[in-house]
Amino acid sequence: MSLDILEIRMEGAIESLIREFSSVRTGKATPALLDSVRVDAYGSLVALNQVANVSTPEPSLLVVQPYDKTLLNDIERAIQTANLGLNPGNDGNLIRIPIPPLTEERRREYVKIIHQMAEEARVSLRHARKAGNDETKNDLKAGEIGEDEGRDFLGKIQKMTDGYTDKIDELLEKKEKELMAI
Numbered sequence: 575m576s577l578d579i580l581e582i583r584m585e586g587a588i589e590s591l592i593r594e595f596s597s598v599r600t601g602k603a604t605p606a607l608l609d610s611v612r613v614d615a616y617g618s619l620v621a622l623n624q625v626a627n628v629s630t631p632e633p634s635l636l637v638v639q640p641y642d643k644t645l646l647n648d649i650e651r652a653i654q655t656a657n658l659g660l661n662p663g664n665d666g667n668l669i670r671i672p673i674p675p676l677t678e679e680r681r682r683e684y685v686k687i688i689h690q691m692a693e694e695a696r697v698s699l700r701h702a703r704k705a706g707n708d709e710t711k712n713d714l715k716a717g718e719i720g721e722d723e724g725r726d727f728l729g730k731i732q733k734m735t736d737g738y739t740d741k742i743d744e745l746l747e748k749k750e751k752e753l754m755a756i
Contacts, residue, residue, distance in 0.1 A: 577730060577734065580706045580731060581734060583698075584734065587699050590698070596609075598753070600749075600755075603636045607673075608622050608658075610656060611652050611653055613626075614651075615642075625641060625642065625649065627639045627641070634672060635673065637669070653671065659674075660673070681753050685753055688753070689746065692742050692746040703731055
């Protein structure tokens with residue numbers, strides 16, 4: 575496994591973590607809060623952003639404008655059942671979702687959740703590192719690379735893993751500060 579492939583796998587873990595973090599509510603309205611909402615439309619479950627436009631006219635308000643007004647009630651029901659702690663209001667044309675401020679207890683729950691997300695990303699990095707190390711060790715056994723080259727490669731893999739682990743820690747710290755800010 576080349577370092578390029580390893581880097582792509584590790585970068586993928588970071589991108590996945592960033593996407594997951596964007597779905598965690600911080601008391602500020604962001605369309606990413608509704609990314610997990612699935613609407614029963616046209617006989618199947620589809621992502622909310624495929625049947626409606628989500629915007630943030632104010633820092634504490636989301637507005638959902640359906641492309642097809644007949645889906646208004648389905649969209650409202652999907653938001654209510656998504657277990658996001660949001661209470662949508664339907665005015666017949668669009669849905670307004672006020673974003674309530676987070677309680678201290680809820681903030682602490684979210685901090686636990688983001689710590690779990692970060693740990694999953696670290697596990698993903700370790701899997702990539704293990705795959706790279708295993709392949710390097712197999713190449714050593716097969717005589718495809720020399721011992722010095724193998725040792726250098728294992729060192730580079732570890733250094734890369736450490737760098738991406740530091741990125742995860744930075745992202746986690748930033749998100750935690752964002753969550754705990756009042």
